[in-house]
Amino acid sequence: MRIQRPYANPYWCGAALGLVLLGAYALAGRGLGASGAFASGASALAGAASPEGAAANAYFAGYLASGGPANDWLVFEIFGVVIGGLASAWLSGRFRIAMDRGPAAAPRLRLAAAAAGGAIMGLGAVLARGCTSGQALTGGALLSLGSWLFMAALFVAGFAAAQMLKRLWR
Amino acid sequence: MSDSLLLAVLIGIAFGVALEQAGLGNAAKLTGQFYLTDFTVMKVMLSAILTAMLGAFWLGRFGLIDPAQVHVPETFLWPQIVGGMIFGVGFALAGLCPGTACVSASSGRLDGLAAIGGLFAGVLATGLAFPALAGFYGSGARGVVTLPATAGLPEGVVVLLVVLAALGVFRLIATREQEG
Numbered sequence: 635m636r637i638q639r640p641y642a643n644p645y646w647c648g649a650a651l652g653l654v655l656l657g658a659y660a661l662a663g664r665g666l667g668a669s670g671a672f673a674s675g676a677s678a679l680a681g682a683a684s685p686e687g688a689a690a691n692a693y694f695a696g697y698l699a700s701g702g703p704a705n706d707w708l709v710f711e712i713f714g715v716v717i718g719g720l721a722s723a724w725l726s727g728r729f730r731i732a733m734d735r736g737p738a739a740a741p742r743l744r745l746a747a748a749a750a751g752g753a754i755m756g757l758g759a760v761l762a763r764g765c766t767s768g769q770a771l772t773g774g775a776l777l778s779l780g781s782w783l784f785m786a787a788l789f790v791a792g793f794a795a796a797q798m799l800k801r802l803w804r
Numbered sequence: 805m806s807d808s809l810l811l812a813v814l815i816g817i818a819f820g821v822a823l824e825q826a827g828l829g830n831a832a833k834l835t836g837q838f839y840l841t842d843f844t845v846m847k848v849m850l851s852a853i854l855t856a857m858l859g860a861f862w863l864g865r866f867g868l869i870d871p872a873q874v875h876v877p878e879t880f881l882w883p884q885i886v887g888g889m890i891f892g893v894g895f896a897l898a899g900l901c902p903g904t905a906c907v908s909a910s911s912g913r914l915d916g917l918a919a920i921g922g923l924f925a926g927v928l929a930t931g932l933a934f935p936a937l938a939g940f941y942g943s944g945a946r947g948v949v950t951l952p953a954t955a956g957l958p959e960g961v962v963v964l965l966v967v968l969a970a971l972g973v974f975r976l977i978a979t980r981e982q983e984g
Contacts, residue, residue, distance in 0.1 A: 641825065641833075644826050644847035648822075648847055648848035648852040648855070651852040653855060653859070654822060656855065656863075660868075662812070662815065663873045663874055665875075668906065669923070676924060676928035679928065692934060692935075692938060694934075705809075710813050711819070712903075712906060714815060715816045715819050715823070715903060715910075716816075717817050718821040719821070719824045719829055720820075722824035722911075723829065723910070723911035723912065728824075729911055733913060734915055735915065748922065749898075751897030751898025752894065752898050752922025752923035752926060754891075754922075755895060755922075755923055756929070757894075757929075758887045758890035760937075761884075761886060762887030762891060763877065763878075763880065763883070765891065765901055766901040767819075768877065772877065774849075776876045776877070777951040777962060778878075779946070779949045779951055779954050780878065780879030780880060780884040780949070783885050784887065786888070787885045787889045790889070791888070791889035791891075792893070792896045795838075795893040795897065802835075804839070
């Protein structure tokens, strides 16, 4: 078994992430994203289940009109994120089948919270047209007003909600 | 696969490596930000924003990139404020955001996998309910609007203010970490 290495310096990781984002601006004319890949996948599923229904739905139709997941830039980018995360964890001896949870949170509670939190983020990301990647990082560094409002709202609500969710992590 | 999609995979790999190396595939570290016990999220996000913002600003100044060729997200005031608040509650509950959930899952974590499943279901359900949400979704439309345009300041001044604010936050974090 590989020796587990400690995490790298967060400031350097952030600077490296910023260079990746800058590279995306310069080479692809766009930034990073994550939730958009899920929107593309969900649109494909809706389209497969009911082509007429998806075509009549402005949200799904927008994603399907641009060619579906097999032609979606963000789907390929997220595929890369999965490979990068796996390779990085593996090479640093950190790949484990495991679960991160607070000492007082049973595994089933942790999984339920993760799934519920994911679903709530799905609603928020659709409304905001992006997530921490597509809005906060990408739009933030380009000084977009809406992206900064999104980021501020996210942290205010996140801090408030976390105070009521201490049982999960404390 | 087209060149553009191959580039997307390569950029994604680098994105995933940076997140994993910082420890942002680990929900316990991410939630530490909300309880002020771990400042990795703030350190990584702000250093990334500073680097990309300064890079885009100076490369644009020297004519090495054409800012008009970079897509700036459009502003929709109300859905982005309300969406941000809803997203923040989900983030605190899941302990992960969409990108970090992918890294959490790909580094072997089951909670990351659960968050991904929930996220997919949430996006699908919201899409199905979209006809009822469309009015709100399009509200507060302002087009592409930036902080410099909003504040009526030159871009360079706003860039400097963001740098100073981020350095102030880094200093606060360092003070707090020394106090332990």
